[in-house]
Amino acid sequence: MLSDRLRRLLVPVLLAAALAGGLYLLQGRIDFNVADEGFLWEGAVLTAHGKVPLRDFYSYDPGRYYWLAAWSKIFGDGILALRGATAIFQAGGLLCGLLAARRVLPRAWQLVPVGLLLALWMGPRHKLFEPAVAMAAVWVGVRLLEAPTRARHFQAGVLIGLAGVMGKNHGGYALLALLALVLFLHARRLAPGGLLRDLAALTAGIAAGALPLLAMMAFVPGFCRAYVDSVLFFVHQGRTNFPLPVPWPWRGGYAGLGPIDALEQLALGLGFLLLPLTAALAFLFLLGTRAETLDRRKLLLAGGAVGLVYLHHAFHLTQSIHPALLALTGLPAALDNLRAPRARRAAVAVLVPLLAFLTLFAALPDMPLYSELTATAPLDRFVPYRLAGDDLRLPARTARLLARVQEVIAERVPPGEPVLLVPHLPGLYPVLGRPAPVSDFYPIWPARGEKDATMLREIRGSGVRWAIYSDYTDDEEPELTFPRTHPQVWAYLQESFERLPDPRLPRRLWLLRRR
Numbered sequence: 348m349l350s351d352r353l354r355r356l357l358v359p360v361l362l363a364a365a366l367a368g369g370l371y372l373l374q375g376r377i378d379f380n381v382a383d384e385g386f387l388w389e390g391a392v393l394t395a396h397g398k399v400p401l402r403d404f405y406s407y408d409p410g411r412y413y414w415l416a417a418w419s420k421i422f423g424d425g426i427l428a429l430r431g432a433t434a435i436f437q438a439g440g441l442l443c444g445l446l447a448a449r450r451v452l453p454r455a456w457q458l459v460p461v462g463l464l465l466a467l468w469m470g471p472r473h474k475l476f477e478p479a480v481a482m483a484a485v486w487v488g489v490r491l492l493e494a495p496t497r498a499r500h501f502q503a504g505v506l507i508g509l510a511g512v513m514g515k516n517h518g519g520y521a522l523l524a525l526l527a528l529v530l531f532l533h534a535r536r537l538a539p540g541g542l543l544r545d546l547a548a549l550t551a552g553i554a555a556g557a558l559p560l561l562a563m564m565a566f567v568p569g570f571c572r573a574y575v576d577s578v579l580f581f582v583h584q585g586r587t588n589f590p591l592p593v594p595w596p597w598r599g600g601y602a603g604l605g606p607i608d609a610l611e612q613l614a615l616g617l618g619f620l621l622l623p624l625t626a627a628l629a630f631l632f633l634l635g636t637r638a639e640t641l642d643r644r645k646l647l648l649a650g651g652a653v654g655l656v657y658l659h660h661a662f663h664l665t666q667s668i669h670p671a672l673l674a675l676t677g678l679p680a681a682l683d684n685l686r687a688p689r690a691r692r693a694a695v696a697v698l699v700p701l702l703a704f705l706t707l708f709a710a711l712p713d714m715p716l717y718s719e720l721t722a723t724a725p726l727d728r729f730v731p732y733r734l735a736g737d738d739l740r741l742p743a744r745t746a747r748l749l750a751r752v753q754e755v756i757a758e759r760v761p762p763g764e765p766v767l768l769v770p771h772l773p774g775l776y777p778v779l780g781r782p783a784p785v786s787d788f789y790p791i792w793p794a795r796g797e798k799d800a801t802m803l804r805e806i807r808g809s810g811v812r813w814a815i816y817s818d819y820t821d822d823e824e825p826e827l828t829f830p831r832t833h834p835q836v837w838a839y840l841q842e843s844f845e846r847l848p849d850p851r852l853p854r855r856l857w858l859l860r861r862r
Contacts, residue, residue: 385774
């Protein structure tokens, strides 16, 4: 017979596996993002072949690459293997979200709509690590509010350290949110131990969770310097995200849009508005929380704390909305007392249709399956395509582009020769089976300091004779075009390379050969 604890775990585990696995089976073979997904794919391939993230190539923090490289030993290093490994991590994040929600939901079947809500908002596929870590932070926060023992302070620290291994920003978010909960517990005298003791346990946990990163700094030559440089890089940039305008619902350009497009624009704006409103709501509940109400409010408070710090990441709505979704899942429980039964019923009556509307018109349109089912223009319709050994279904324009690039490179460039692909084409490296000749194979940030000169040295040192340049311009961010972000490399390409017109390539894709 299963114990009560295992029975309570069984439904969340099976549901998380079913949702992540089902989404992978439904759309794992649909579409391919040459830029962002290709950036992760090439980094995972390099890591699987012995390269060190950050030190040997520009990358995210190393945790996700070693996760993907480990699974590549079983699945291979194709694009489907990459998506399968991220889906496994997605299942872990969903499990954390469901375990957090289970703390306030009286019936196990209620996890099904909550799990579906969380799963449909997880995207894009190459960014599933972000919402998974955020939901893990909420779950750990709920456990901390339930029983602020020294052990759970240590566990919270472990989560912070592990989040930092996956991404230094996510480590920072988890630290701020969980530290705020610790300070709240002590300010209200709800923690049994002393503050210094609990902070010591939290710090010890952080060190334990960050042990893989600390070990790399200590034993992998050059990694510590590269990690520090990766922090200083964004300090020099003066920002960690590209400045994108928030599509608030009152600023949406609805003129000229059809009914469906207008609803999608409205839902997107309401989704962004939901994040600060949920954080503010959680803060209002926090002010009146006492020992007798803490248990009912724990999910709302934990989700609100994590959601508040994730506002910094909110320009990626599908990567930052999950703490708010979990907080709102906990709102009816926070209102569940004898004095507010009507408020609880009203909250459910408002939240269910609101979240259904946002999911239907803001989350679903971002899914690859939706794109395939709604494609009508001939070049947007999906066609079969074999990509580096995996059978996919790609938009006709993408399939044609990849086929023509592969044809041109195979015909003109001798086997084994490096090809420089800049700036928005990192996914072509694994597609062509040619490793990147430069460490920054997705050069979209301004090359402050020595990065421009370093890239130029790498191009010359690798003996690059061929290049493909994507002449993409952004009218809203003209300073982020390649000639401005990498002026030395651009000058070298203009002086030392000639453009070879080829009717098979799009007008914005240049084939360059060294003179």
